[in-house]
Amino acid sequence: MDSQSYALGDLGAAVLSICLEATSLGLGTCILGLYERERLRELLDISRDKHFAGLISVGYPASDKIRPKIRKQMEEIVRFI
Ligand SMILES: Cc1cc2nc3c(=O)[nH]c(=O)nc-3n(C[C@H](O)[C@H](O)[C@H](O)COP(=O)(O)O)c2cc1C
Numbered sequence: 035m036d037s038q039s040y041a042l043g044d045l046g047a048a049v050l051s052i053c054l055e056a057t058s059l060g061l062g063t064c065i066l067g068l069y070e071r072e073r074l075r076e077l078l079d080i081s082r083d084k085h086f087a088g089l090i091s092v093g094y095p096a097s098d099k100i101r102p103k104i105r106k107q108m109e110e111i112v113r114f115i
Pocket residue numbers: 064065066067068069088103
């Protein structure tokens with residue numbers, strides 16, 4: 035695994051930690067990767083020497099209800115060895 039791969043793993047762990055902490059504070063989050071990058075760079079004043087990989091929107095959930103979700107069974111996506 036090269037250093038770039040570690041960076042991506044670290045990034046995923048950091049994003050998840052932020053989302054979990056926000057949830058523990060009663061906030062809701064959504065991880066976003068699709069947006070107009072140039073417009074966002076201008077809007078948030080992100081300089082060209084900074085790379086950004088994603089965005090996490092944070093806010094108060096409109097409802098406590100969790101929408102129905104279609105999930106694969108754990109056995110389909112995880113193999114314990
Ligand atoms: C790296 C990453 C980028 C994402 N980008 C978007 C996005 O641009 N737009 C979007 O609607 N959902 C995006 N998602 C998906 C949502 O954040 C969320 O995971 C998805 O809606 C499933 O939500 P749920 O777990 O509550 O069902 C992204 C997820 C990840 C992990």
